[in-house]
Amino acid sequence: RTVYVNGEYLPETEAKVSIFDRAFLMADGVYEVTSVLGGKLIDFDGHAKRLARSLKELDMKAPCTEDELLAIHRELVARNEITDGLVYLQVTRGSAGDRDFAFPDPETTEPTLVLFTQNKPGLADSPAAKTGIKVISLEDIRWGRRDIKTVQLLYPSMAKMAAKKAGCDDAWFVEDGKVTEGSSNNAYIVKGGKIITRELSHDILHGITRAAVLRFAKEAQMVVEERSFTIEEAQQADEAFVTSASSFVMPVVELDGAQIGTGTPGPVAARLREIYLEESLKLAV
Numbered sequence: 472r473t474v475y476v477n478g479e480y481l482p483e484t485e486a487k488v489s490i491f492d493r494a495f496l497m498a499d500g501v502y503e504v505t506s507v508l509g510g511k512l513i514d515f516d517g518h519a520k521r522l523a524r525s526l527k528e529l530d531m532k533a534p535c536t537e538d539e540l541l542a543i544h545r546e547l548v549a550r551n552e553i554t555d556g557l558v559y560l561q562v563t564r565g566s567a568g569d570r571d572f573a574f575p576d577p578e579t580t581e582p583t584l585v586l587f588t589q590n591k592p593g594l595a596d597s598p599a600a601k602t603g604i605k606v607i608s609l610e611d612i613r614w615g616r617r618d619i620k621t622v623q624l625l626y627p628s629m630a631k632m633a634a635k636k637a638g639c640d641d642a643w644f645v646e647d648g649k650v651t652e653g654s655s656n657n658a659y660i661v662k663g664g665k666i667i668t669r670e671l672s673h674d675i676l677h678g679i680t681r682a683a684v685l686r687f688a689k690e691a692q693m694v695v696e697e698r699s700f701t702i703e704e705a706q707q708a709d710e711a712f713v714t715s716a717s718s719f720v721m722p723v724v725e726l727d728g729a730q731i732g733t734g735t736p737g738p739v740a741a742r743l744r745e746i747y748l749e750e751s752l753k754l755a756v
């Protein structure tokens with residue numbers, strides 16, 4: 472596989488980053504995952520804009536322009552012959568050649584930019600979308616700026632492991648009795664035809680798929696309510712689902728052992744998945 476590191480396209484075995492890189496030592500980095508369908512990038516503009524916001528919120532320098540980022544994405548997709556898959560991008564504050572809590576001088580320290588692809592044939596035809604997934608709930612003990620897409624992913628990793636141990640697929644996080652989001656996706660319930668999902672704040676990641684799905688839902692005259700909800704409310708909902716760049720719209724059919732709705736993917740989630748795939752493909756670059 473060919474990967475990109477700081478201006479160079481290299482075989483993955485030759486790619487190198489400093490051991491003093493602040494992402495390695497302090498999780499001082501941000502990332503984006505963009506899906507590729509039919510060789511085209513889905514929601515690229517949204518991901519590029521959110522990357523710029525994450526960088527700004529952390530006082531980090533942008534490694535290059537949005538146009539340059541798009542060119543790098545396309546070049547990697549082409550070189551690795553990706554039809555369906557993902558492009559992972561990471562920007563870190565770079566390395567000052569030592570370990571120090573204080574940020575290094577941005578005048579003399581260049582950010583590190585790394586991109587690689589993951590080949591996922593049939594990404595849009597995931598069998599899980601037909602059966603739905605099972606989730607468990609866990610206390611949300613992440614930091615208070617979940618709107619910034621940092622590489623600090625230890626707790627989400629632990630949550631996925633706990634879900635797996637419980638015979639489930641993923642976890643939903645709960646804070647003050649209300650669902651924040653999934654471990655790597657935004658969470659929704661459907662009740663009486665209404666699509667309910669937590670409002671945007673520092674408590675959740677502002678999902679690019681979430682923004683697109685809510686826009687398409689409103690365009691299709693579906694009712695959207697942005698508010699938080701409890702686990703009990705979700706267990707009694709007609710449907711539940713999650714959204715993310717890599718899973719699109721994924722039905723959730725079980726929560727903490729309780730079946731949601733009929734225990735199979737519901738019509739709203741199925742329709743939103745269809746609309747999202749169709750409309751976002753039209754806008755793909």
Ligand code: PLP
Pocket residue numbers: 504652653654655656657675676677678679680681714715716717
């Ligand atoms: N919430 C969290 C915590 C995530 O990690 C992700 C994606 O990685 C999302 C939500 C969904 O965001 P997006 O739709 O931009 O992939």
